[in-house]
Amino acid sequence: MTSTLVENHFRIGKLPHIWCPGCGHGIIMRSIAVAIDELGYDKNDVCVVSGIGCSSRAPGYMDFNTLHTLHGRALAYATGVKMANPDLKVIVITGDGDCAAIGGNHLIHASRRNIDITTVVFNNNIYGMTGGQYSPTTPTGEKGTTAPFGNIDRNFDLCNLAKGAGATYVARSTAYHANMVKQQVKAALENKGFSFVEAVSICPTYYGRKNKKGDAVSMMEYLKNSTVNVKAADKLPKEKLEGKFLVGEFYKSEEPEYTEEYKKIIDSFQKER
Amino acid sequence: MTASKEKKLYVKKDWCKGCNICVAFCPMNTLELKDGKINIKDIESCTQCGRCELLCPDYAIYLGGTEDGKK
Numbered sequence: 080m081t082s083t084l085v086e087n088h089f090r091i092g093k094l095p096h097i098w099c100p101g102c103g104h105g106i107i108m109r110s111i112a113v114a115i116d117e118l119g120y121d122k123n124d125v126c127v128v129s130g131i132g133c134s135s136r137a138p139g140y141m142d143f144n145t146l147h148t149l150h151g152r153a154l155a156y157a158t159g160v161k162m163a164n165p166d167l168k169v170i171v172i173t174g175d176g177d178c179a180a181i182g183g184n185h186l187i188h189a190s191r192r193n194i195d196i197t198t199v200v201f202n203n204n205i206y207g208m209t210g211g212q213y214s215p216t217t218p219t220g221e222k223g224t225t226a227p228f229g230n231i232d233r234n235f236d237l238c239n240l241a242k243g244a245g246a247t248y249v250a251r252s253t254a255y256h257a258n259m260v261k262q263q264v265k266a267a268l269e270n271k272g273f274s275f276v277e278a279v280s281i282c283p284t285y286y287g288r289k290n291k292k293g294d295a296v297s298m299m300e301y302l303k304n305s306t307v308n309v310k311a312a313d314k315l316p317k318e319k320l321e322g323k324f325l326v327g328e329f330y331k332s333e334e335p336e337y338t339e340e341y342k343k344i345i346d347s348f349q350k351e352r
Numbered sequence: 353m354t355a356s357k358e359k360k361l362y363v364k365k366d367w368c369k370g371c372n373i374c375v376a377f378c379p380m381n382t383l384e385l386k387d388g389k390i391n392i393k394d395i396e397s398c399t400q401c402g403r404c405e406l407l408c409p410d411y412a413i414y415l416g417g418t419e420d421g422k423k
Contacts, residue, residue, distance in 0.1 A: 081364055082405065082414035094367065095410055101371035105409030257406045283371075296376040299407070 088112040088122075090142050097136060101295025103254030103280035104201050108137045110257045110278075111170065111199060114264035115143075126167045128157040130182060133208045134174035134201035134280075151182030154189045157196050165338040168268060169195070175202040175216040179235050183215070190244035190273050194337035197267040197274045199260075200237060203282035211285030222289045237277045242330045247272035249330040253279040255302035256326060263328065272336050279324075359400050359415045365389045368412035374404035383413075 081091065089112065098104050115125055125143040129135035131150035138145035144167070148156040157171045178186050178200050189196060205223055206212040213223030213230045216237065220229045242249045248270040252259035260278050267274030281287065281298040292298050307320060309327035361382075370388040383404065384393040390413055392398075405414045 081367075081411060082362075082416055085411045085414070089411075095369070095412075098409065100369035101373060102409055105411065106407055109406075109411065254409075255407070295371045295373055299373055299377070 248274035
């Protein structure tokens with residue numbers, strides 16, 4: 080037996096999941112299920128779409144309508160799902176490589192269109208599934224199998240990217256802040272438009288090992304100690320923000336939603352008949 | 353301040369991967385790893401805050417009802 084939440088929202092036969100010991104993805108996946116549970120959505124009204132990667136294994140375990148699609152193309156498929164059935168609550172679960180590298184173009188255009196999709200990025204700063212190659216969110220100077228002497232690329236700030244591209248809800252939380260993930264996913268699902276939640280995860284097996292970050296517990300301690308809430312950040316002196324990153328809700332606005340605008344076009348022709 | 357006695361702490365050892373997160377973040381030091389798997393060391397100290405359930409990546413520990421057969 081297991082908890083009622085897991086029983087009701089996961090495919091028990093597929094558990095335990097294949098993620099490594101201490102991987103933060105399980106915590107974030109559970110928070111998404113809690114968010115859906117607390118909002119009281121019918122399971123048949125929710126569609127979870129993913130691409131390829133560690134994070135993208137999640138829909139295999141979640142008991143909703145699910146789609147496991149091509150690498151980087153989760154948002155393209157999700158756009159199709161949403162256009163075909165605008166009443167569905169579409170959630171995209173993606174990783175940093177899936178969403179920011181191969182799927183980067185889909186991300187900016189889904190943001191630009193403001194289509195009502197909730198995107199949750201499980202950001203573990205590395206390509207875990209394929210063996211620890213550095214990703215667009217691996218911090219400069221950090222190591223990966225393809226950057227054994229340190230990564231010279233500058234890393235993406237995914238929240239700024241989504242905001243700049245036009246997403247109407249942008250937030251960041253971490254695997255340590257599991258309740259914050261839940262609250263942000265709830266707010267994202269309630270937002271009528273493109274919502275982007277970056278959930279910073281931990282990868283003790285590759286990112287942690289390559290960069291001598293210690294075990295899962297020390298990586299969780301790092302998330303705990305190196306985050307500052309965006310609400311508190313303005314009041315803190317600059318030196319206290321050094322080496323830290325911000326969590327919280329960064330941006331929220333109201334813009335015309337894509338499927339609604341499309342429906343207006345259809346309606347305008349139907350009235351003419 | 354005692355939490356409701358309606359709930360109990362359960363562990364599902366075959367799902368535990370021994371990552372030690374619940375042990376490290378339990379505020380009451382209730383848990384331990386035994387042979388690489390989660391074990392409740394001292395149930396009396398548990399305040400049922402639910403942090404272990406919240407932070408367990410493998411859903412191997414949870415607060416559940418008191419119905420029989422839930423272990």
